Amino acid sequence: MVSSPLGALARYRTLPRIASGSWMALALAARAPYAMIPLGALTAFTASTGSVATGGLATGLVSVASAVAGPLIGRAADRGGRRRVLGLLAPLNALALALLLVAALAGWDGPGMWLVCLAAGATAIPVGSFARVHWVELTEDARDLSTALSYESTVDELSFVLGPALVGIAAGTVLPAAPLALAAALVAGAGIPFALSGGGSAQDGRRARTLTGEIPAIGAVPAEGPFSAHPVPADRHAAAPPAPAISRVLTAVLPALLVMVCIGAFFGSVQAGTTERAALAGAEGAAGLVYAVMGLTSAVTALLVVLLPESVPLAARVLVGGIGMTALMALTATATALPSTALLLLAVGAFIGPTMVTAFALTDRLAPPGGTGVAMTSMQSSVTVGQAAGATAGGALAAASGPAGAFAVSVAAGAVIVLVGLQALLRRSRAARSAGDSRPDVDPGGARSS
Template identity: 30%
Template sequence: MAGFVGRIPISMLGIGITLLVHSITGSFATAGAVSAIVSLAYAVAAPLSGRLVDRFGQARVLVPFVFVHGIALSGLMLLAHAHAPVWTLYASGALAGLSATSLGSMVRARWSHLLSNGDDTRGDSGKLHAAFSFESVADEVIFVTGPAFTAVLATSVNAYSGLIVAAVLTVVGTLAFSLLKSTEPPVVRHREQRGTPIAIPGVALLSAVMLAMGAVFGSVDIVTVAFAEEHGNKAAAGFLLACFSGGSMVSGLWYGARVWKITLRTRLVRGLVVFVAGLTPVLLMGNLGAMAVALFFAGLAISPTLITTFSLIERMVPAAQLTEGMAWLSTSIGFGVAVGAWAGGHLTDSYGPSNAYGFAYVCALLAMVVGVAGSSWLRTTVASETRS
């Protein structure tokens, strides 16, 4: 529960910053730029903070980082209120992003520790599969409810309220999470382990796949808003995006409840193929009702693919580098979302939203091609897994 509360703001910061900065400056370009800087700074810093966690422990890193993050967000709001120069908003946004931590990776690292066999081998794969599935569903609940909640606060209370609530939830949830010492993984030091997990071929492959999938998420968010506006009901964009995340949430529950007898490698390949197939009807929809149904089915492959990817990372990365290894996935998705949002916006302006969905489809195809072509890099890891 502490981890859930602490990472709710992941889905609130982008829209909260956009609404606040736009209300002050009147510029969507400036608002989008500040939001993008926060996302990119977080994407760059996540593996670095993950490495610090693996070296010093979760609590020793999370506590100072979350205080800096809270101060940076407060500074951003004060600077916006004071109509300070735009570069100060960029600077405070960058600091907020750099001090954000990948709490979801740390929650999963705790599950891996709790369900391990007490040594460096992996534990009950069935329970770990269920735990990772639960966390993926929790993430989807966050991404379904967070943006809508923030928008309601920002429009019905004041422009600052959404960001204030996000900052409070981050600090309270992260501090509560840090106090749970009984579940915190011990620091594992192996002198022979050097370098970074991204140097492992399988981790690099999965990061590339997540980069392409992140571009799908980022572009779909932007293009769907434009699609709803084009069809005369901009407010329907929230419902359409909720259908996209809702499909992922439903499939996550189904996927986590099943006992699987096929390897993680095979599950990943099948999930990527289904992801491409699910996105295909989105290219053909011409009204809001049909698009809602199409986006729901397009989202069905998201959770199973993400769950499988985190499970593969858990098996490939040494225990002493697990948090950093998982943080690379968050970084890849973050970069992908930023690229997808930028490309989706430009393509929508140039060719219209219906055609701009083609970018998301191409990115999904790219994820599938990379995942299938490089799946042999996952074979040695998966070959030794305990069938679940």
């Protein structure tokens, strides 16, 4: 039980002792380029070819390749060890990004550009996913893991905000392709050291971590209840079973994946709707700033997840997060001015951060032994796929019916999250009733009643 808010927040001071402050800084720098590449590719190829369609295709190819490759990279790391797999991929990715920069500067279009984009995406390291795997392996106390997952979600949110900002600064002050040069330099300078800092395979070197029926400071959910595909033994992370099939891992963590796809669709459609509303207001340059306020509150509330009582189940947290996102985006769809849109997005961000933290906690809970790498990288791929789908659908609806059309996609994504949480709560209730029915009734005097 969390003794006090200050005591809960003080747990963040334990993280540098668990993983070292230098490693945390390295992981932060290593994920920065991957928040820059999609928008950087769009900006660079649009400027060099004069076609926004070419720029959009470049971004789409990079994103799709990284989404497909993510779980495969996770599987390879689960089997062969992170240091070996990522140590090979990081230099290849730096080279691929250098080629992407050359292609952008030369204005490539056609098969050559397609191949370079696919290579850049396929070799991209899911830094956030492997950072979470690292925390799972290092933490022995479940509250420390809760704190680490909250921290990682905050860092993700900050990268979503700062990555596009860096693209705008570099492209505006130097040249449109400058963000790709910066991304390649960051992969070489931070991505490669991060890759070499990783551990062995999922079957090697894991410390035992006691997980009973609950994960303190994340939520109380029975090991056999909703969001649990299998019992969680006390020595789950110390066991060394064969790596399960990717299909088995994806099936086990399906609820969490669905939540993350919806969060990605939420991001993509909000970007489209905000951009369209800013354009209608004659303030196209303000779209990024208006969208960024959502990431700021999301980052703050992700940090504050550790303050939630342990008695609040994971399923309830998903449900509340989905309700908040749905209701506030419905209001955003009816707004007309940019200031009111910014205020509503500021409010909706408060629900996104905790929902993301909960989704990753579910992934750790549900992933079968030996499948953590696949599970975590699949979560990152889910966000990418969802964001691409949300941006595509939101952009089409925004063009057809204005900002409200794009925001309707966000409302629908939030509603699906509500359904996931509601179904999990119902399963939890049925599991609790079944457990109660299996126990013999005892009267106050100790005699068993009929």
